[in-house]
Amino acid sequence: MSEVADSGFAPRLLAWFDIHGRHDLPWQHPRSPYRVWLSEIMLQQTQVRVVVPYFERFVAALPDLPALAAAPLDDVLGLWSGLGYYARARNLHAAARACVDHHGGELPRDFDALLALPGIGRSTAGAILSQAWGDRFAILDGNVKRVLARVHGVSGWPGLPAVEKQLWQHAQAQLPDARLADYTQAQMDLGATLCTRHEPACILCPLQDGCVARFQGRVTELPTPKPGKALPQREAVLLLLRDSEGRVLLRRRPPAGVWAQLWSLPEADDHDTARALFHAHVDGDYSQGEALEPIAHAFSHYRLRLLPLRWRAVAPAAAVGDNDDLRWVSLDAIDALGIPAPVRTLLDAQFAEQQEDPPP
Structure with a gap:
């Protein structure tokens, strides 16, 4: 020493x-x-x-x-x-x-x-x-x-x-x-x-x-880095559902896991699941979804690639109603909610677009 x-x-x-x-x-x-x-x-x-x-x-x-x-x-x-x-x-x-x-x-x-x-x-x-x-x-x-x-x-x-x-x-x-x-x-x-x-x-x-x-000339070596390993990659489909008033459907995430209890867009692991989720929440045509730019996000234990699909002027399904874990939210009201950063960035872009081209 x-x-x-x-x-x-x-x-x-x-x-x-x-x-x-x-x-x-x-x-x-x-x-x-x-x-x-x-x-x-x-x-x-x-x-x-x-x-x-x-x-x-x-x-x-x-x-x-x-x-x-x-x-x-x-x-x-x-x-x-x-x-x-x-x-x-x-x-x-x-x-x-x-x-x-x-x-x-x-x-x-x-x-x-x-x-x-x-x-x-x-x-x-x-x-x-x-x-x-x-x-x-x-x-x-x-x-x-x-x-x-x-x-x-x-x-x-x-x-x-x-x-x-x-x-x-x-x-x-x-x-x-x-x-x-x-x-x-x-x-x-x-x-x-x-x-x-x-x-x-x-x-x-x-x-x-x-x-x-x-x-000892070891400044760049210390502290010893964590042993590296390739992070697994997964994809998820995000449903960006906007009704005729421009509101977005948000869903509270589960109490455990990534982004636990935050509000986010409805998410599915594949298109079959996404289609079922779509029809459970709105009345419309799933095939009319507009593919937006994928979003890459890295966690400490895996990399996530989000695939957003957007629908405009959808009709909310009656089944949604008032639900503690589902909420139609105006884009200018999202600041008050806890929302994952990549999803917030996506919604901010939607808000900017809405300001430039407000719905009739």
């Missing part, structure tokens, strides 16, 4: 943070347990620049934990729409309700109690405790894993339990006795701005003198 890793890691990092760190993030002013928690959940697998406007819109609508707990899930998903990884929003909502039921409407200041809440793992619990209350807990998000793997020369994909265990040991050993909120933010800032995945700015790094990866 290098000298900087032994004793100089935290002091050097904090000195760098005082000058170069991010001090004007919206969840820092004011910094409350609720705002810290919300930011940490939003920042999972999402960059700060993307999160900031979503965070500001979210807290404007739901300013505290009781407000979040009392909100309908549809409202929460609507505020989250576009951020992706929607399980985070569902877990956030469930955790807020659990806090109302079991913790007096507040986040608990206890590691095990935080860990028991939906969507909060070890690193997120540590980030909340260190930033909201200044408690001495380590974090290990993606940025921190990258910094520690390089500084300490830790080989192996960080997703492997044995490698992650080593990184946790380093993270815990380097904790300072004070300024835990700043230290936690400093680690994330260093990984996000200097010790980046590609083309890291080693010459500007406050830890460069003790970085094992830099001395």
